[in-house]
Amino acid sequence: MADDNFFDRVYKVVKQIPYGKVTTYGMIAEFLGSKRSARMVGWALNSSKHNLENIPAHRVVNRQGILTGKRHFGSHNTMKELLESEGVKIVNDNIADLEKYLWHPSK
DNA sequence: ACACTGACCATAA
DNA sequence: ATTATGGCCAGTG
Numbered sequence: 001m002a003d004d005n006f007f008d009r010v011y012k013v014v015k016q017i018p019y020g021k022v023t024t025y026g027m028i029a030e031f032l033g034s035k036r037s038a039r040m041v042g043w044a045l046n047s048s049k050h051n052l053e054n055i056p057a058h059r060v061v062n063r064q065g066i067l068t069g070k071r072h073f074g075s076h077n078t079m080k081e082l083l084e085s086e087g088v089k090i091v092n093d094n095i096a097d098l099e100k101y102l103w104h105p106s107k
Numbered sequence: 108a109c110a111c112t113g114a115c116c117a118t119a120a
Numbered sequence: 121a122t123t124a125t126g127g128c129c130a131g132t133g
Contacts, residue, residue, distance in 0.1 A: 006130070015130090025115055035116080036128035041115030043130075062115065069114035 006032070007044035011052065013105045014045065017059045020086045022095060022105035026063050031105040046072060058082040065098035 014029050027039040028040045045057040049072070058079045070079040070093060080090045089096040 029115080034128065037130090038115040038119060038128080040129055042114090043112095044114095046114060047131085057114080060114080067114090070113055 002082060006040055007047055007051075010041050010044035011048060011055055014048075014055050014057065014060055016104055016105070016107060017056055020101065021084070022059045022062050022065070022098070023103050023105060024061055025064075027089060027102075028060070028105060029042060035050045045069065056082075058100055059086075059103075061098075065095035067093045068096075069098060071085075 009032055010028060012023060014023075014032060017023055025038040025041040026035060026039045029035055032041075041060070045055065045060060048055045048057065057069060058067075058073070060069065066081045067083075067090070069075050073079050080093065083095070084090055088101050
């Protein structure tokens, strides 16, 4: 698989999210060049399920900090458990202090 | 090649 | 506040 794919670029960014941090689909999309292609970001992660398992997709949430992708994990609890396990506070399936945990993709 | 779908986002009503 | 709609781009049937 070449690195020319939109997906691979997403993978690289997501893999670089540090422990205990989160980012948003919009930010990744914007970082890639198109703010409107946020859907592709989440979609890339969906593909990642059958591509690689090293992608911390649980650290990627939507603009509101809501765990939109939790239903794509095995259980609807996995994403929350993983984030809380890293010190991220989750309240009613959303991140309590999103700005506090937000990580901006700069590399 | 066409139509539909998708882990989003912004705007309009 | 909530619901609808358009836009974005790539993958799949």
